[in-house]
Amino acid sequence: MHELSLCENLLDQVIKIAQQHQAKNIESITLNLGPLAGIEPLLLDNAFKILKIDTVVANAQLIINSTPIIIQCQQCGEQSSATNNYLVCPSCQSNDTQLISGDELTLASVALYTAT
Amino acid sequence: MCNTCGCNVTPGNRSLIQNEKPKEGLTTISVLQNLLTHNNTQADHNRVHFDAEKVLVINLMSSPGSGKTSLLESTIKQLKESLSIAVIEGDLETENDAQRIQAQGVPAYQITTGTACHLDAHLIHNVLHHMPLKGLDLLFIENVGNLVCPASFDLGHHRNVVLLSVTEGDDKPSKYPVMFKAADLVLITKTDLLPYLDDFSIDNAKQNVHNLANNAPTLTVSAKNNQGMDEWISWLKSEINQHQVLLSNHQTQKPKVQQDGALLHAKATPHKFYPVKTHQQ
Numbered sequence: 329m330h331e332l333s334l335c336e337n338l339l340d341q342v343i344k345i346a347q348q349h350q351a352k353n354i355e356s357i358t359l360n361l362g363p364l365a366g367i368e369p370l371l372l373d374n375a376f377k378i379l380k381i382d383t384v385v386a387n388a389q390l391i392i393n394s395t396p397i398i399i400q401c402q403q404c405g406e407q408s409s410a411t412n413n414y415l416v417c418p419s420c421q422s423n424d425t426q427l428i429s430g431d432e433l434t435l436a437s438v439a440l441y442t443a444t
Numbered sequence: 445m446c447n448t449c450g451c452n453v454t455p456g457n458r459s460l461i462q463n464e465k466p467k468e469g470l471t472t473i474s475v476l477q478n479l480l481t482h483n484n485t486q487a488d489h490n491r492v493h494f495d496a497e498k499v500l501v502i503n504l505m506s507s508p509g510s511g512k513t514s515l516l517e518s519t520i521k522q523l524k525e526s527l528s529i530a531v532i533e534g535d536l537e538t539e540n541d542a543q544r545i546q547a548q549g550v551p552a553y554q555i556t557t558g559t560a561c562h563l564d565a566h567l568i569h570n571v572l573h574h575m576p577l578k579g580l581d582l583l584f585i586e587n588v589g590n591l592v593c594p595a596s597f598d599l600g601h602h603r604n605v606v607l608l609s610v611t612e613g614d615d616k617p618s619k620y621p622v623m624f625k626a627a628d629l630v631l632i633t634k635t636d637l638l639p640y641l642d643d644f645s646i647d648n649a650k651q652n653v654h655n656l657a658n659n660a661p662t663l664t665v666s667a668k669n670n671q672g673m674d675e676w677i678s679w680l681k682s683e684i685n686q687h688q689v690l691l692s693n694h695q696t697q698k699p700k701v702q703q704d705g706a707l708l709h710a711k712a713t714p715h716k717f718y719p720v721k722t723h724q725q
Contacts, residue, residue, distance in 0.1 A: 330562060330593050337479050345473055355470060359479075366596045366622040399657065413618040415625075415657035425657045431622075433479045439472040 331367060334433075335375035339383060341435055346384050351440035354388040358438075362395045363412055364431035369394065397430030483597055486565035490572065490600025495696050497577040500687045501585060502680075503599055503699060505623065506607035507616075508589030511633040513541045514667040515607065515676075516584055520548040522677055527581040527684075532571055534563040534588045541586065551575065562593035565600055581684060591616065595623040603683060604699040609634040610644045617652035625656045626700045629663065629679060636666040660700075 342357055361367055369392045376390045397410045401417035402424040408417065410430070416423045478484065494501050504512045513533075520529055531552040533541040536559065545552035553571050555563060563585065577583070585601055587594040606627035608616050611634060617624035624630065630653055632646060650662045663679065665672035690697055 330560075330596075333560075334479055337482050340482070341475070341477060341479070345475065349471070349473060352469075364622055364625070366592060413621040413652070414655050416655055423654050423657045423659065427657075435475045435477050435479055437472050437474045437476075439470060441469045442471055 331371040332375045332379070334367065335372060335379050338376070338435060339379055339385060342385055342388075342438055343383065345438050346440060349440060349442055351384065351442055353441045354385045355439040355441065356389045356391055357385065358391040358393060358436040360393050360395050360432050360434045360436045362430040362432045363397055364427065365433040367433055393436065395429050395432055398428050399425040399430075400428050401425050480596065480598075483565045486569055487598035487600040490565055490569055491602075491696060491698075493572055493577065494583070494600060494602070495691060497580060498688065498691055499577055499580045499583050500603070500684045501583045501599075501601035502603045502605055502683075503585045503587055503594075503601040504605050504607065505587045505591075505594045505626075506589060506609070506633075507591050507612060510589070510607045510609035510612065511667055512586050512589070512607055513544055515631070515633060515665065516545060516586065517548055518667040518670065518673060519677065519680070520545070520550055522673065523582070523680070524548065524550060528579050529582045529584070530575065530580055532563075532568065532575075532583065532585045534567075534586060536560075536588065557588060561588055561590050562597055563587050563599060564597045568599045582680065591620040591623045595620075595626045598699065601699055602687060602697050603628045605629045605631055607631045607633050608649060610637050610641055614644050614646070614649040615652060617649060617656060621656050624653055625658050627653070627658060627660045628700055629660055631676065632662060632664045634666060634668070635664045635671050636668045658700075 338357070338359070342354065346354055361369060372392065373390055380386050380388065397412065398407060399410045399415050399417065400407050401420060401422055403422040404417060404420040406417060406419040407428070408419065415425055415427070417425050504516070506512055516531060523529060529550045531545045531550065533545065533552055533554045534557060535541055535554065536557055538556070539554045542552040542554035553575050555567050555571060557563065557567070568585065585599060604626050606624060606629070608630060610632060632649060638644065646664060653660065653662060661679070663672055663675050665676050667673070687697065
């Protein structure tokens with residue numbers, strides 16, 4: 329539901345980076361997005377298409393890497409993959425697990441053309 | 445063989461070169477920055493304000509109509525003699541909720557978000573300019589009724605309380621994992637209606653929260669007949685005490701809204717700058 333405002337944050341960050349590196353054009357923006365971040369990739373992509381118009385990122389492609397849900401059991405130490413609503417360790421059935429991947433929402437990288 | 449006239453291109457490598465045409469001037473900047481950095485910085489700033497005045501701030505989240513305001517009314521009735529309380533109300537429209545709280549004799553500030561589906565740290569900071577924190581013990585933030593978006597936003601508060609009313613169904617934690625994973629306390633509300641519902645099991649609801657690797661306590665409460673109010677009040681009091689102990693050791697606490705994975709993977713790394721493709725010599 330808040331993909332549009334999130335996309336504004338994204339563009340702010342990217343434009344700042346573009347300025348720092350004196351970019352002429354931006355080719356692509358790569359995000360890491362986990363299923364538990366609460367963000368819908370399709371809505372984010374739509375928001376991006378609207379907001380990028382007439383900015384330095386107008387020609388950029390948005391690449392969304394979907395990261396897997398991976399938990400680390402604090403009891404038996406086992407790392408395993410998990411689903412959105414079942415984060416219990418499959419080996420020892422403990423629910424004392426930590427998410428090591430799956431809820432991230434990060435700007436991973438920006439590919440840009442510099443003035444050189 | 446040179447790179448100038450193309451004589452190094454042979455039928456054997458032509459396809460590779462066409463696919464991997466070096467792009468002059470293209471560089472990739474590795475960033476790894478959380479997209480909510482802006483909000484989180486503001487939230488930390490808000491928390492400094494709250495901690496300076498030693499106020500415990502609790503964010504109440506739930507679907508619309510699960511009884512957040514009624515719970516607050518009953519809670520204030522029981523606590524207003526012993527504690528100094530204030531409430532920030534978030535709604536899309538109307539000041540109804542703030543008026544209900546003010547009728548209990550405590551200050552309430554309404555944020556009408558218009559169309560925004562959640563409160564964020566900036567909206568809370570705007571309110572702080574108009575509301576004195578001095579002397580407060582406990583500040584409730586009643587978030588916009590919504591089981592999706594509010595879960596992702598740190599407001600600078602200390603604890604997340606998520607309400608689940610018995611009429612909503614015991615599978616809500618499984619359906620809205622992001623929200624219920626962020627709960628520091630789950631409150632099952634409107635338990636006075638349980639005799640009329642044959643399909644809500646408190647054990648199932650607890651199990652579904654447990655499955656999200658969340659060991660937060662679950663309490664049951666009815667603001668109507670006061671069932672469970674004592675346990676809820678003692679949870680609040682123990683949280684206030686714990687918070688005071690932390691503050692006296694110059695520490696504070698954050699709600700579970702913090703994303704573990706994002707924090708592990710996105711420690712503010714300096715911007716790296718390296719070319720993706722080097723120019724052929």
